[in-house]
Amino acid sequence: MSHQLASLVRYMPRSRIAILVGAITVSFTALAEDLPTFKPGMWEFKRTVEGEGAGDKPMKLENKECTDPTAEMKKMNDKLAKQGCKFTPISRSGSTYSLSSDCQIQGMQFQSRSVITVESDSAYRVDVSSTGAGASTKELLIAKRVGECQP
Numbered sequence: 001m002s003h004q005l006a007s008l009v010r011y012m013p014r015s016r017i018a019i020l021v022g023a024i025t026v027s028f029t030a031l032a033e034d035l036p037t038f039k040p041g042m043w044e045f046k047r048t049v050e051g052e053g054a055g056d057k058p059m060k061l062e063n064k065e066c067t068d069p070t071a072e073m074k075k076m077n078d079k080l081a082k083q084g085c086k087f088t089p090i091s092r093s094g095s096t097y098s099l100s101s102d103c104q105i106q107g108m109q110f111q112s113r114s115v116i117t118v119e120s121d122s123a124y125r126v127d128v129s130s131t132g133a134g135a136s137t138k139e140l141l142i143a144k145r146v147g148e149c150q151p
Helices: 003-010 014-028 069-082
Strands: 041-051 059-067 091-093 096-105 108-120 123-132 135-147
Antiparallel strands (some): 091 096, 108 123, 123 135
8 A cells, every 4th residue: 555545544434444445446456467458548437336334325436547557457456465455366257357355454454355347458347345344335436448648
């Protein structure tokens, strides 16, 4: 976990930390050598989080960024592993990949189960169920490449 992420976690209620762990898992555990390579470019990310840790209403977040999802996933996965997160090997069935993670943040254990569905090198979705610190959340990330990066 980066220094900035550690600082953020320090001041978060436990329920929000569970959401953060789910977000980390959604964004960064998708990488493995046997997954396809995603095309760099302008990507649109739509995330919905619901459950005990997300409050009464589903939380919806959207953003666009110029990125290489494959490279970003690898970089963040490496950082998380160095901070003590453990990931199960990925199991694959067709275009669906499943894995679990176990992280300890500020002495609290969090577990996540991710199912990644790859539509193409320009689109994928991730469904995540996370538990820990007295909260459980379900999260959906839909990622789609929407074009080239603008100079």
